[in-house]
Amino acid sequence: MYKQLPRLALIALTLACPWAHAEFVVEVTKGQTEAIPLAVVPFASAELTAASFDVAQLVSDDLARSGRFKTMDRKDMIEQPHAGANISFDDWRRLNNDYIVVGSMQALGTDRYSITYELYNVLTKQRLLGFQISANRPGLRSAGHQIADAVFEKILGIRGAFSTRIAYVSVLGHLPDKTYQLIVADADGENPRVVMQSREPLMSPSWSPDGSSLAYVSFEQRLPSVYVQTLKSGDRRIVSAHAGVNQAPAWSPDGQKLALVLSTRDGNLDIYTMDLTTQQLTRITDDPGIDTEPQWSKDGQSIYFTSDRAGGPQIYKVGIRPGDKPRRLTFQGSYNARARISPDETQLAFVTQEDGGYRIATLDLRGRGDVQVLTKGHFDVSPSYAPNGAVLIYATRDKGRGVLALVSADGRVQQRLVSSEGELQEPAWAPF
Amino acid sequence: MKRMLLIALALAGAALLAGCPKKHNVNDAPVAGTQVPDSSGNAEGASTSTNALGGDANSASRGYAGEGTGPLARKVIYFDFDKSEIKPEYAEIVTFTAHALTANSRLKLKLEGNTDNRGTREYNIGLGERRAQAVRRALMLQGVAESQVSTVSFGAERPAVEGEDEAAWAKNRRVEVVFLP
Numbered sequence: 001m002y003k004q005l006p007r008l009a010l011i012a013l014t015l016a017c018p019w020a021h022a023e024f025v026v027e028v029t030k031g032q033t034e035a036i037p038l039a040v041v042p043f044a045s046a047e048l049t050a051a052s053f054d055v056a057q058l059v060s061d062d063l064a065r066s067g068r069f070k071t072m073d074r075k076d077m078i079e080q081p082h083a084g085a086n087i088s089f090d091d092w093r094r095l096n097n098d099y100i101v102v103g104s105m106q107a108l109g110t111d112r113y114s115i116t117y118e119l120y121n122v123l124t125k126q127r128l129l130g131f132q133i134s135a136n137r138p139g140l141r142s143a144g145h146q147i148a149d150a151v152f153e154k155i156l157g158i159r160g161a162f163s164t165r166i167a168y169v170s171v172l173g174h175l176p177d178k179t180y181q182l183i184v185a186d187a188d189g190e191n192p193r194v195v196m197q198s199r200e201p202l203m204s205p206s207w208s209p210d211g212s213s214l215a216y217v218s219f220e221q222r223l224p225s226v227y228v229q230t231l232k233s234g235d236r237r238i239v240s241a242h243a244g245v246n247q248a249p250a251w252s253p254d255g256q257k258l259a260l261v262l263s264t265r266d267g268n269l270d271i272y273t274m275d276l277t278t279q280q281l282t283r284i285t286d287d288p289g290i291d292t293e294p295q296w297s298k299d300g301q302s303i304y305f306t307s308d309r310a311g312g313p314q315i316y317k318v319g320i321r322p323g324d325k326p327r328r329l330t331f332q333g334s335y336n337a338r339a340r341i342s343p344d345e346t347q348l349a350f351v352t353q354e355d356g357g358y359r360i361a362t363l364d365l366r367g368r369g370d371v372q373v374l375t376k377g378h379f380d381v382s383p384s385y386a387p388n389g390a391v392l393i394y395a396t397r398d399k400g401r402g403v404l405a406l407v408s409a410d411g412r413v414q415q416r417l418v419s420s421e422g423e424l425q426e427p428a429w430a431p432f
Numbered sequence: 433m434k435r436m437l438l439i440a441l442a443l444a445g446a447a448l449l450a451g452c453p454k455k456h457n458v459n460d461a462p463v464a465g466t467q468v469p470d471s472s473g474n475a476e477g478a479s480t481s482t483n484a485l486g487g488d489a490n491s492a493s494r495g496y497a498g499e500g501t502g503p504l505a506r507k508v509i510y511f512d513f514d515k516s517e518i519k520p521e522y523a524e525i526v527t528f529t530a531h532a533l534t535a536n537s538r539l540k541l542k543l544e545g546n547t548d549n550r551g552t553r554e555y556n557i558g559l560g561e562r563r564a565q566a567v568r569r570a571l572m573l574q575g576v577a578e579s580q581v582s583t584v585s586f587g588a589e590r591p592a593v594e595g596e597d598e599a600a601w602a603k604n605r606r607v608e609v610v611f612l613p
Contacts, residue, residue: 174594175592175593201590203554203587203589204553204554219586219589222584224557224584224585244561244583245557245558245561245585247554247557248557261557265578266569267562267565267568267583269557269558269561290555290558290561290562292554292555292557293552306552306554306555313551313552335551337551337555338552338554338555351551351552353551358550358551379549379596381551381552382552397596400596425553426553
């Protein structure tokens with residue numbers, strides 16, 4: 001039966017780092033009643049799991065964290081089958097599971113493991129997935145995320161984003177001794193790596209469309225400059241260090257340009273685009289108000305931005321062709337800022353002020369432009385869509401500390417990611 | 433609006449991602465020890481003249497002229513929420529600073545605009561810049577040469593005090609007047 005299965009060899013892209021540690025503790029703050037019940041049965045003997053890594057637990061955690069699945073607790077499992085032939089479907093159905101993932105894991109020599117897994121529909125007893133993956137010890141985590149991605153996509157028809165990464169800023173220490181770190185981690189917060197560290201503020205990380213580089217603002221010269229850093233090599237270069245502000249970089253969809261914010265001598269902030277090869281600047285907005293927080297449309301022909309030209313900050317859209325007039329998109333409330341488009345550009349996520357608090361809201365870009373406020377916090381800012389559009393990550397405050405949180409794009413599932421240290425800010429979800 | 437673009441390669445010490453960097457391999461910015469001193473000792477709104485910050489023996493504010501309480505001491509102008517108008521009680525700081533600059537044309541200063549931590553980070557950069565520009569315009573109205581004054585906005589990124597109440601926010605909505613060496 002397994003002869004037909006594709007064999008996926010996993011290359012461990014991420015080497016284990018001695019100082020990497022579990023950064024996040026996930027707390028579900030608001031659940032979803034329609035979550036799909038699913039069981040992920042342990043893949044291996046307790047001995048092998050202890051010696052290597054509990055892949056099945058990671059798959060279960062990923063799926064639970066998506067908010068779309070309600071995963072079964074292991075202690076409630078009356079048996080632990082490792083292959084489809086051994087599943088007593090009627091028993092699992094009585095335990096109210098719609099789906100079951102079973103698998104096995106074998107050690108192939110000193111640092112090589114083979115994982116076989118299957119996904120079954122408990123009601124129809126139909127096998128939906130069956131794969132074998134091999135990985136070395138550090139690659140087992142990636143293997144687990146790949147399995148979760150495959151299960152998520154098979155059941156929901158939405159590509160899983162468990163194998164992706166996030167970038168964020170972490171501020172350590174207290175006044176006047178602060179350290180600002182730019183960190184790249186797995187989407188579940190594991191494997192955090194410091195890619196840049198400074199005694200001066202770092203802000204506004206923005207991923208290149210191919211996920212190879214980050215643009216960000218650094219005040220390391222005690223003035224703001226925009227840098228582009230290639231993650232693999234660590235090479236970085238200043239791409240904008242004009243007099244005045246150099247802020248809010250945003251990569252164009254083709255990766256050739258940055259939108260960014262520069263100021264005139266009298267402090268007027270406007271949006272520009274810069275060709276990354278020629279450094280040629282093109283002015284996009286020209287208004288005495290604050291124009292900032294640019295974000296490209298999917299086709300690269302327009303830019304969404306924040307402007308207070310009409311009083312308070314509101315979100316506008318303007319074509320990049322000369323002479324194009326900005327069009328205002330938000331009208332509810334006096335504070336709507338920092339738009340991010342969903343991957344299919346049917347929705348904008350942004351920060352809105354409501355009842356004195358700052359919250360994450362979405363604007364439907366189709367139809368009547370319905371606004372939905374997704375969160376209930378007081379300091380909810382910096383929303384960033386997962387590349388599958390199903391979830392947003394954002395920054396909030398909890399007991400006086402900056403933390404990251406997740407909310408599903410429909411607002412029904414919320415979780416907080418509690419870190420072990422640092423003030424976490426400005427999460428940016430990497431592309432697939 | 434054409435400005436020269438400064439491109440610099442900052443390769444030395446750039447952060448490493450490939451493989452497995454040790455923590456101390458990470459790039460450390462070459463500007464250690466230039467943090468804004470804690471202003472928590474200052475009574476907010478306690479009128480005018482010498483709102484000098486610093487004086488903390490350990491404060492990481494080396495590298496600036498005029499720390500302490502002399503005529504060139506760092507001064508702070510505070511603002512109301514979402515406002516960039518200079519309140520009457522700070523007129524004296526502006527006048528005093530303008531006199532110092534017009535009396536000595538070689539003196540230069542930097543105006544550092546800051547906001548509290550409410551709202552979005554990049555929009556706050558804009559608000560901080562607007563506050564710094566308000567002070568810059570006030571100085572130029574009193575005869576200060578444009579070349580003597582520069583501005584920078586830190587938005588909400590460099591709070592003077594930590595905290596999430598109006599008292600903390602009020603101390604963070606500020607422009608710091610920093611004489612340059």
